[in-house]
Amino acid sequence: GAVVSQHPSRVICKSGTSVKIECRSLDFQATTMFWYRQFPKQSLMLMATSNEGSKATYEQGVEKDKFLINHASLTLSTLTVTSAHPEDSSFYICSARVGEGYNSSPLHFGNGTRLTVT
Amino acid sequence: AQSVSQHNHHVILSEAASLELGCNYSYGGTVNLFWYVQYPGQHLQLLLKYFSGDPLVKGIKGFEAEFIKSKFSFNLRKPSVQWSDTAEYFCAVLNSNSGYALNFGKGTSLLVTP
Numbered sequence: 001g002a003v004v005s006q007h008p009s010r011v012i013c014k015s016g017t018s019v020k021i022e023c024r025s026l027d028f029q030a031t032t033m034f035w036y037r038q039f040p041k042q043s044l045m046l047m048a049t050s051n052e053g054s055k056a057t058y059e060q061g062v063e064k065d066k067f068l069i070n071h072a073s074l075t076l077s078t079l080t081v082t083s084a085h086p087e088d089s090s091f092y093i094c095s096a097r098v099g100e101g102y103n104s105s106p107l108h109f110g111n112g113t114r115l116t117v118t
Numbered sequence: 119a120q121s122v123s124q125h126n127h128h129v130i131l132s133e134a135a136s137l138e139l140g141c142n143y144s145y146g147g148t149v150n151l152f153w154y155v156q157y158p159g160q161h162l163q164l165l166l167k168y169f170s171g172d173p174l175v176k177g178i179k180g181f182e183a184e185f186i187k188s189k190f191s192f193n194l195r196k197p198s199v200q201w202s203d204t205a206e207y208f209c210a211v212l213n214s215n216s217g218y219a220l221n222f223g224k225g226t227s228l229l230v231t232p
Binding site (some may be wrong): 004032034036041042043044045046049051057059093095097106107109110111112 | 160221
């Protein structure tokens with residue numbers, strides 16, 4: 001089946017530094033990828049929609065200058081948390097859909113990245 | 119925007135008990151609904167989905183869900199749970215306003231005891 005690979009799975013960084021998270025579709029091309037954030041014991045919150053070759057679309061309340069998204073190819077999207085602070089500590093999950101249409105297939109999810117900012 | 123709510127946050131069942139997890143959606147138009155499962159330490163996996171047609175949807179691992187339009191519900195069921203069903207379960211709805219991303223409910227943590 002479709003596989004979405006996310007790297008790293010865990011990262012610890014110091015406050016003020018930047019962290020890059022990669023999301024790759026391993027066996028399919030994804031023109032659109034989605035970035036979610038999951039707080040402990042809570043649901044997944046959509047942060048942004050990443051579009052290949054164009055700017056990401058951010059959800060309300062998500063700082064686009066803090067969470068930089070780059071979707072440079074049909075198989076790779078990156079999320080960079082800039083000037084990270086402890087409140088950015090969270091579980092970040094990416095997902096992608098095979099095919100163009102929304103009903104072509106469900107979303108496939110990466111394993112997530114646990115970010116801890118000290 | 120389309121949203122879903124899950125009422126049961128924590129459920130504890132004994133093996134062989136029947137399971138029903140509630141999910142209600144808010145949108146009155148056409149909805150596309152999903153149930154995902156997240157086993158400890160693993161990524162989200164699709165259990166089943168409803169787009170149209172037969173309101174009783176059968177998924178993997180013996181799970182099913184029924185779309186009841188009059189009740190705005192899409193409850194997940196399994197006749198007899200196993201210890202291996204211990205996981206987090208998320209109901210989700212397709213969001214046409216966000217590039218067809220999914221909006222998730224808060225999740226239900228299911229613990230199945232031997």
